[in-house]
Amino acid sequence: MLTMELGQIGLITGLALVNGLVLLGLSISIQKIFGISTKGAVKHESYECGMKPEMDAKVQFDIKYYLFAIMFIVFDVEFVFLMPWANLFNVVEAGNRSFIIFEAFIFVGILMMGLIYAWKKGALNWNQD
Numbered sequence: 001m002l003t004m005e006l007g008q009i010g011l012i013t014g015l016a017l018v019n020g021l022v023l024l025g026l027s028i029s030i031q032k033i034f035g036i037s038t039k040g041a042v043k044h045e046s047y048e049c050g051m052k053p054e055m056d057a058k059v060q061f062d063i064k065y066y067l068f069a070i071m072f073i074v075f076d077v078e079f080v081f082l083m084p085w086a087n088l089f090n091v092v093e094a095g096n097r098s099f100i101i102f103e104a105f106i107f108v109g110i111l112m113m114g115l116i117y118a119w120k121k122g123a124l125n126w127n128q129d
Contacts, residue, residue: 068123
């Protein structure tokens with residue numbers, strides 16, 4: 001197995017950083033020199049598939065949509081974290097299975113407390129104005 005000293009790792013990291021910065025500067029310079037730049041009012045309008053924009057693109061959405069999306073992500077990621085526990089359940093000895101189940105119940109319980117909190121705050125109620 002190859003072992004590298006700290007100086008070698010630092011040298012390789014430094015060279016990679018310098019290489020990345022040089023390539024970044026080069027690509028920005030090429031774009032500034034050869035790129036097409038047009039300025040005007042049309043440039044800053046929102047694009048709607050070639051049609052004239054009907055209204056400003058900066059529309060505020062209700063916070064309920066964001067709360068619902070965040071809750072979906074949390075409970076979707078919960079499934080990803082529960083899968084290793086389900087896979088370990090058949091591998092682990094019988095004495096440790098109760099510990100795995102206890103851990104899973106604590107994890108799901110914390111998430112359920114968050115769901116109950118969101119429910120009581122009305123984050124799941126779509127008819128509320």
